[in-house]
Amino acid sequence: MHVRRKLIVGNWKMNGGIAALGEVAAVAEAARGAAGAEVAICPPFTLLAAAVTRAGGLVAIGGQDCHWDDSGAHTGSVSAAMLREAGARLVIVGHSERRAEQGETDSLVRSKAERALAYGLQAIVCVGESEAERQAGRAAERVSGQLAGSLPDPGGEGELVVAYEPIWAIGTGRTATPADVAGIHSAIRRSLLDRFGDSGGRIRILYGGSVNSGNAAELFAVPDVDGALVGGASLTAAQFVPIVEAAAHS
Numbered sequence: 001m002h003v004r005r006k007l008i009v010g011n012w013k014m015n016g017g018i019a020a021l022g023e024v025a026a027v028a029e030a031a032r033g034a035a036g037a038e039v040a041i042c043p044p045f046t047l048l049a050a051a052v053t054r055a056g057g058l059v060a061i062g063g064q065d066c067h068w069d070d071s072g073a074h075t076g077s078v079s080a081a082m083l084r085e086a087g088a089r090l091v092i093v094g095h096s097e098r099r100a101e102q103g104e105t106d107s108l109v110r111s112k113a114e115r116a117l118a119y120g121l122q123a124i125v126c127v128g129e130s131e132a133e134r135q136a137g138r139a140a141e142r143v144s145g146q147l148a149g150s151l152p153d154p155g156g157e158g159e160l161v162v163a164y165e166p167i168w169a170i171g172t173g174r175t176a177t178p179a180d181v182a183g184i185h186s187a188i189r190r191s192l193l194d195r196f197g198d199s200g201g202r203i204r205i206l207y208g209g210s211v212n213s214g215n216a217a218e219l220f221a222v223p224d225v226d227g228a229l230v231g232g233a234s235l236t237a238a239q240f241v242p243i244v245e246a247a248a249h250s
């Protein structure tokens, strides 16, 4: 039985300017008293280096994406190497918004995760079914296909983390029920153990999709929920800190 410390990651998406850096400082201050959980914030790239300074080592700062290559002719992209140099400790890859808006495939996501691990970053690989797939009873099948295609083989210095984010629960206020989450997270755990053996028991599985201070504690009580990937409620310390505290005390 592996002990997995809860990991709470705020994904700011395309939100936040210089004024939002005060929220990073406030979360860092609160994280000092919440040693039971690990806390990270992924702001837009423009704020990354400044956020690292404001986080004071108390909150890890990460990117929301990285390229599969280290450098070169890839206009508009940022590499895992660049993130690492800017002070990032993690990166989200394969978020459903990028899969939908940028057409990212499982194999592309896998290449990005490989580069992130090679540069010693935590690679948070996102999976999750659409509303139509859920209605058709195909959620588990969809997620297992994404895991098979998007997760890299072990390697590098970084840590692999999986985030289950059902698309229908993102930004909608509709959270999956603890029973739904329990079913999918245990299926994810089984596939991790099948593929990686005993070390699959050490991989953290985060839940994401309308997590807030009101539902965090019951989600964290579900077996194999090792933390959360939080969108809207991570934008202010006032909403994010109670989620961090729920994790620290779970």
Ligand code: 13P
Residues within 6 Å of the ligand: 011, 095, 165, 169, 170, 171, 172, 173, 208, 209, 210, 211, 229, 230, 231, 232, 233
């Ligand atoms: P919300 O918490 O706003 O639903 O977003 C979840 C998400 O997509 C985090 O990556």
